[in-house]
Every structure is written in structure tokens, then in C-alpha cells.
Amino acid sequence: MLAVLRLGHRVERDKRLTSHVALVARAFGADKMYYTGDKDQNVELTVMKVCKRWGGSFETEYIGSWRKLLEAWKGSVVHLTMYGLPLKSVIYEIRRVHAENKKLLVVVGGEKVEPEVYHLADYNVSVTNQPHSEAAALAVFLDWLFQGAELERTFPDAEIHIVPSAKGKIVQRRSRLIQT
């Protein structure tokens, strides 16, 4: 079980960013995204539609309190923050811990992250110490965690899948092949 917790979603400002975080979580091997802040039907619908079309059983769940989730979590908590320890210096330990105890929660901000999150996390990890994007940080972290294996992941029950192509688009829909 690998879950992502996205902190402090705001409907107007973060609409597409939070959807991107969820889609990255799904594409790079997480099972679920929890989020706090504003509850947002649109984000949940977007992700649900992607799952229906592209397969898999990824879930999104709004929760009222990150504190409760972090305190109750029976597993490791990794908080991605540009203030944290460099990815390379901790990833070997996190891989080991994840192999032993399969439950891992990866936390991403939010505009303003409460100091308590830094203390409740087992690891505060930086994917560069520069400001950039929570979706990017999550993708790079999961890619290092799974050592690239997640890039070949397939999703069961997809209505549609892509046949990789050097030029153009080849899409396979359940029974027929569409080339454009």
C-alpha cells in the first residue's frame, strides 16, 4: 500500500495542480491519494474518469484532518519538501523500510505546511532544494523509489491503451486499433 497525501487543496487556485498530483500518483505506482483543504468534486471526477478509461483501481479520498491520518498511519511517512534531506542521501533507507513494511505515505504540500508535519514525518526529503512543482517532486521520488520499474506498469481493465510509437499516435481501444 502506497498512498499520497496532498495538503491544503484550494478549489480555485489548485484545481489542475491537485489533479496532476493525483494522476502522477496513479501513473507512478501509488494506490490512493488522500487530500485535505477544500473538498473538490471536480478533482475527484477527473481522476475517476481517468481510471475508468485508463484502468486500475486508484482512489481519491478527501479527509478533514491530516493530523489524524499521520498519527494513525501504520507505516512510514515521507514528506517531500525542498527543506528536507537530499533524495539521494535517504532513498536507500526508504527503499529498505518500504520493502520491510509495505505501508508508505508520501506527503506533498500545499502553499503553507504546518511545522508539525515536518515532525510527524519519518523522513523529510528534498527533490532538489529549489522551488518547482509538487507533481514533479512526487514523480521523481516515486521513480527513484521504484528504480524505474513503475515506468513499465500496466493497468488492468483499461478501455484504452497506447501503443508506443516513434511518430504520431497509436491508440488501442479494447478490441480495435486506431492510428492517427
Next chain:
Amino acid sequence: MLAVLRLGHRVERDKRLTSHVALVARAFGADKMYYTGDKDQNVELTVMKVCKRWGGSFETEYIGSWRKLLEAWKGSVVHLTMYGLPLKSVIYEIRRVHAENKKLLVVVGGEKVEPEVYHLADYNVSVTNQPHSEAAALAVFLDWLFQGAELERTFPDAEIHIVPSAKGKIVQRRSRLIQT
């Protein structure tokens, strides 16, 4: 010279996403981001402010025609698209080409990418064949290209930099250390 081209920016819809693409480009080792679509002072200002504060000489430039840039580009063009060839199957060749001819342009969409882009690109590369995020795809691509070396990059003339920390935030401002 490594540049990113972001296609089809729309002021309202993509404001923060395009800033994230630019910040990822900067943090992961690109020198510049070109963009097409709507010219957007806010994106340019956001990136300029980050550069002033966090150092380096990353630039953003609006261009009217992606076609002209692609046709005139003296170097390789990589287009990141979920329809492309798997990252792992082409990254060795792209690294080699990049080592020989230092000029590389990495193109990211845009809602709707013209078929011509697929044909003008030397490589159409997929970072998973699933829908997720252009910022994430760019980060993972650059991380593979530079084999993690970009994670240790430093930026000259920064007003501020982070001292990595296991808990909390430590920020160094030119001459003094601030710990919270």
C-alpha cells in the same frame, strides 16, 4: 544549451502549470524556456522573481511560432508525449546525442499538440504511456538525462539557499542563517 518549449499556454487555465514547467526546467538543469500560446507577463514575472531570489540565469521567452523554432533549431528535439517511445528505450541514445551536440530542445504540450510536432521532433518520448503532468514528465526526463547529477546543482548569485535538514527549515540568506 538545453531549452524547453512549452506549447499552447493559456493565461487562465495554465497560469500555474506553465510556471511549474518553467521552475522544473530551471531546477533540473535547463537554461531557458520558450513558450507559445498566450503571452503571459505573470508567468514571466514569477520565474524572474524565483531566479533573482534563488540564483542562476534561467530565462523565459515568448515566441509566436513553434514551427519556426523547431525548423531553425541547430540540435536535437525531444518531444515528451504519452504516445511516444518509452523513456528507457531511447534515453541512452539521447544522452549520447546530447553529449556530442550540446543543443537540446525538449518540447512539452499543451492540450492539443499539432501532428507536425511529432514529425519535426527527432524523438517522441513517453514518460509512462499514462496521462499525468507535463511538469512531472519533464522532471523525470531531465533526471534520467542527467542521471541524477542535476539534483546536486547549485545556482550562482542566490540571495537565499536552503541548508538540507531532517526536521524543519534552515534557510541561509547571503550572510546570515535563519532557522525555524
